[in-house]
Amino acid sequence: MKAIYFMRPTAMCVDAFINDFKPKPKYKAAYVFFTDYCPDDLFDKMKKNCAKHIKVCKEINISFLPLEAQVFTCENTEAFKSIYTPNSQDRDQTLETIANQIVTLCATLDEYPGVRYKKYSQDSALDYGNKLAELVDNKLARHYELDDNSKKKGKTQAQLLIVDRALDPVSPILHELTFQAMAYDLIPIKDNNYEYKLKDGSKKEALLNEEDELWVKLRHMHIAEVTGQIPKLVKEISANRDEKKQADGNITIGGLSQLMKKMPGFRKQMTQVIDLAEDLMSHFQKNVEKLCKAEQDLAVGADAEGQKVKDPMRMLLPVLLHPHDTTDKIRAVLLYIFSLNGTTAENLNKLIQHVKIEDESGYILNWKHLGVPILSTPSMFSFRKQPRKDRSDKETYNVSRWTPVIKDIMEDAVENKLEVKDWPYQSECPSAWNGSRAVSARQKHKGSSPDDLRSGSRLIVFVLGGVSYSEMRCAYEVTHANKSCEVIIGSTHILTPRGLLLHSTVCVCVCV
Template sequence: MDGVSIIKEHQKSIIDIIRNTTRGDWKVLVLDENTEKIINATVNEDDILNHNIANIERIEERREPNPTMDAIYVISPQPHIVDCLMADFERRRYRSAFLIWTGVLPDTLARRVDAARRQIAAPPQNLFVDFYPRESHLIAFQDPSSFQVLYNPMCNDLVARHLTTLAQKVAAVCHTLGEAPKIRYYSPQTATHEAGVLSFHLARFLQTEIDRLQKLDPNFPPQTTRPQSILLITDRSMDLMAPLLHEFSYQSFIHDVLPLKEQPNGKITYKMVVNEGLPNAEETDSEITERDKLWVENRHKHMADTIERLMKEFKSFIAKNPNFAGKNENETSLNDIRDMLAGLPQFQEMKAAYSLHLTMSQEAMNIFQKFKLSEVASVEQTLATGLDEDLKKPKNVLDQVVRLLDDPAVAPTDRLRLIALYALYRDGMIDQDLLRLLWHASLQRARDSTDKVAIENLELLGARPLKTQLKEVPPRQSHQPLFPPNTKTAVESEEYALSRFEPAVKHMLEDLCSGTLDQTCFPYVIPPQAGGPSDDAFQTQGSLRSAAPRWASANRRQVENRQRIIVFMAGGATYSEARACYEVSEKQNRDVYLVTSHMLTPAKFIDDLRLLKSDRRRLQLPMDEPPKKAPAHLFERPAPPPQQVRPPQPGGGGAGGGAPGMGMGGQMPPGGPRPPTKALGAMTLSSGPGPGGPSGGGGGHERTSSSATGASVGDDKEKKKKKRNIFGMKKDK
C-alpha cells in the first residue's frame, strides 16, 4: 500500500544520527543489549559500517581499550547502562564520547553523566526509536507481559509504572513519524471492571510525554501541510471476540494454526524442509519479511484468494517455461507445484518465496479440513455477530455448539474457544451450565485443569461469563455491542460467510473517518475548540483524492498530505485488527498505524486468560526481576605491567631454567646450598635411600652426609639392604 513506512522512518532516524555524528571521521559504535535489538530490527550491520563506523561493540561486554578513537554511544537511559558508561570514562577506554540516548535521561542519572563532561565531545542527543516496527504500518513493543500487568489484580502496584513506559514508547513512535496528534481514548460507559479506566490514564500520561517532547525538541513536530494526526487509545477489553475467532485471512490463519516462531525483535520464521525429496534436502528456518513481495501482496487476502493467486501465478510461470512443466498444467495441484519447485535451481529467490508460501498454505488447509474448521467457524461467526448467514437472529445456537463440542474431530483448544464465545454471546450463564459445556467438550476433567478459570477470567476484561442465577431480579439490561453489526450487506459466497465478523477497531476507524465517532465513548484528552476544525474536516478532500485516477495515487506529494491516524491497543492486538487498519487506510485514503505492546494469537490469549488470577511469582514478570547491574569485569583494575627479567649473568649455564633455588642459567645464588656432587657420584641403583626419601631425591635442597652413601655400612644397614629390591624399595613380606 502507499504511505510512509514506519520501517523506513525508523531506519532513517538511526542512519541519519550516526552519519551526522561521524561527519566523515572513523568512530566506534557502542550499543547495549536493548539498543542492539532495536537497531537490528530495521538496520543492517553493513549499512552502519558504511557510515564511517570502524567497529560495533557492546557496552556490557569485555572490550580492548581504544584510546586513539572516538566512540558513539547509542544506549538506553537505564541506571546499569549509566554505570557501564561511567566505567568506560574511568578507564578512558576511548578518546572521547558522543552520547545518544534512546529516551529521556532522568535527572539523577544526567547529573552523574555531566560530572564526566570532559570526556564528552558534544552535547548529548536523543534518538526516540525504542520500539520494533513489524510492518510498514504495524509497530510492537515486544512485551507480552503487558497483558498480565494491566489486567491481573495481583499486579496493581505495577500499573502506573507500566503505563508510563507505554506512554514513552508511543510518544517515540509519534516523534519518529513527526506527529503531535490529538488524542482520543476509549471510555466504556458501563464498565464494572477495574481496568475500565486504563485508556483514560494512559491517554493522560501520553499527553504529558508529547508535551515534554515538544519542549525538548523545538523542531517537533516539523512543519507540514498534512492535517493534524489523531491518536486513538484503546485496550483489549474493547473487543474480546477478535482474539478468539478463527480469522481466514492468510496472515491471521497461519499465525493461528501453524508453529510460527517469533524472535525477540519481532521477526517471524517458519521451519520447513528445503529441496524435499532430493539428496540436498535440509531443514531451515525461513523468515517472513517485508522484502517478500508475495507475502506483502497476499497476507491480508482470504485464504481461498491467496491459494488461487499463488497457483495462478505459478501456472503463468509454467506457461512461459514449457520445458519445465512435466504434466498438464490444468492438473497441477499445490503438492505438484511444490514438487516442481524442487527442480528449480536457476530461480533461487523465486523458488524460496513460492516454496515457503505454498508449503504454509498447504499445511494450513490440511489443518482446516482435518479439524472441521469450516463448521466451527460457521458457529463462531454466529456467536460473534449475533446473526446467522442470512443476517437474521439465529436459532438453536446451543444445539449447534453442543454438537461441535461432542465431535472428537474438533480440537480441544477450538472447543474451549467455542465455549468462551458462547459465554460472551449469552452475556453470562450459570456455573452449572458452564460445567456441562466443559464436560461435553471433555475439558476440565483433571483437578489441575485451568479451562474453567480461563472462561471465568474474562470478567477481568469487562465481560460477564457467569451469573449467579438463571433469572436475575431485577433483570440486567441487555448488553448492547459497541458497534452494531451490519445487517444490510449480503454475504458474497460460502467462503466469505466464514468472515462476516469485523473487529471493533475497523468500525471505530470508519466512524472516525466519517466524523461520526461517538465523543462520549471516545472523548478527547484536550477537547477541540468551539468552531475549530474537527476530525472529519478533511473528509471531503479525502473523498476527492480517492476518486482521482489511479496514476494520481502514485504521486508522492499526495501521499505525504494524507492524514495519519495512530491506534494504540493496550494488552495486545490481533492480526485481524492489523488487517482492518490496512483496509481502512486504503479505503479512506489515510495512513493508519497500529501500535501495540505485542501481537496476540488465539492460543496466546487463552494462555494469558488462564494466568490472570495467578500469583505474581508464577508470572515471572520482567518488572519483578532484580534491577540489572553493570558487569563486574568493567570495574576490574587493569593488571600491573609484567616485571622486566634480568639478563643472564656472563658465564652462566644453558638457556633452560635452573633447578629450584638457582639463579638464571642454572647457577646457584651466592651463599646458597651446594649441590651434593660427591654423594650423587657415589650413588648406584642398588644404593640405599638418602635422608630425603627412598631414592635420595630429597637431597636436592639440603646438604647430604657422605656417610649415608659410603661404600661400607654397618651390619644393621646391611640387614635392611637385603630386604630391599634393586630399586631400593622394601620387599613385601
C-alpha cells in the same frame, strides 16, 4: 579509546554506564544515544557523575518496532501481566514506558496528534486506556513544547486512538481464515520463520516478512483465494521488476515455468507460499471447517442466512461433543460466553467440567480481569458492547462473516463519526482531515504504486493488551478504501489465539 553507548533510559542502564567511568574511566570519551526520552533525574545523575566524559548525549526516538508498513509494536509481552493482574505493583511504570514508546513513534512520524480514548462507565475499573491517553498527551506536549527553531509545534492532521483489549475479545479468539492470521494461528511460526519440506524430504526455512513481495500481496487474502492468485501475482511482480517478456495475455503453466527458471527467487517464494497454503488447507479440511460455522454464528449472533441465533448453546454443543483439541473447545466456550455477555456460575462450572479444565479454569475465569463479562452478575451490567455496523450487503464467505470491531472504529474515526461521549478527547484533534503527505512506519517497497504514497491525514490506533493479525489487516483495508487517510495500528505486542489464552492463565494469575 572512545565508546558509543546505545541504551534505554532506565536506572539500570544509567548505573551501568556510570560504573564504566567510576572510579577509573574505561574509555577516553562516551557518545550516548538513548532510545527515547531520558527522565530528568537520570540525566542529572549522569551529568553529576560523568559529565566530563560525555561528548554526545542524544535521544533518537526508536523505542518501538516497525513490524510492517502500517504496524508497530512495543515488543512488551509482559505488559499484559503488568496491566491486567489485579493489584499489580508495576502497572503505572508499564503504562509510563508504553506512553514514552508511543511518543517516540509520533516523533519519528513527525506527528503531534490529537489524543482520544475509549470511555467506559463511571464505575468501571477499565480506566487504563484513559490513564495511558493522559500520559501520552502530556508527554507529547512536553516533547513538542519547542522545536528546533524554538517555536511551539502545533497539532498535525492526525488522530491517536487508544483502545483497550476489552473492546473486542472476539477477534483474537476466532479462527481467522485470511492467509497471515490463519498461518500464525495454526502453524508453529517462530520469529516469522516458517519451516517447510522439499520434495526430497529436506527442510527449509522461509522468512515471512516485508521483503517477500509475494507474501505481502497474499497475506490478507482469504485462504480460498490464495493458490488461484499466485500465478497472477508472480506475473504482476515480474512486470514491476521489468523481468517479464510477454506484455499481454494470461500466463500459462509453461510460461510460469520459464519465468521461474529465470527468477530463482520467485521459485523459492512460490514453493514457500504454496506449501504454506496447502498446509493450512489441510488443517481447514481436517478440523477447522467444522469449528468455523459454530464460531461465526456465536460471534455474529446470526447464521449464514441472517437468522438470529436464539439458543447459542445449540451452536456450542456440537463443538464440545466432537473430539476437537481442548484449546479449540476453550475458544468456543469463550465465544459462547461473550455472545451472552456472561453466563451463570452454574452453567460456567458445567462448561469447565465438560472441557476438563478444572485445574486450568483461568483460561476462562481470568477474562474478567480484562473487563470482559464472564459471569452475568449485576456488577457487569455496566459493560456495554460496541454497536456494530451492518455489513450484511457485503459479499463474504459463510465461514468468515465476522468483522473485527476495530474496523468499525477506524472507519468512523476517518469519517469523523465517533461519538464524543464514547470517545472523548484527551486533547483536541484537528477539525479537518487535510494534512500533509502520510509516510508509513516502515519504508515502502520498491515496487510501491503511486497510491501507496497517499496524501492526507493519519490515524494511529494503539491497542493496549495486544493486537491480532485480523485487526492488523483492518488498518490496510481502511487505508485502501480511504485514500485520504493512512491508518497505522500498534500495540504492546502481537497476539495469536493460543498466545492470548496462555496470557490469560499465566500472566493474569489471580482467579476469584
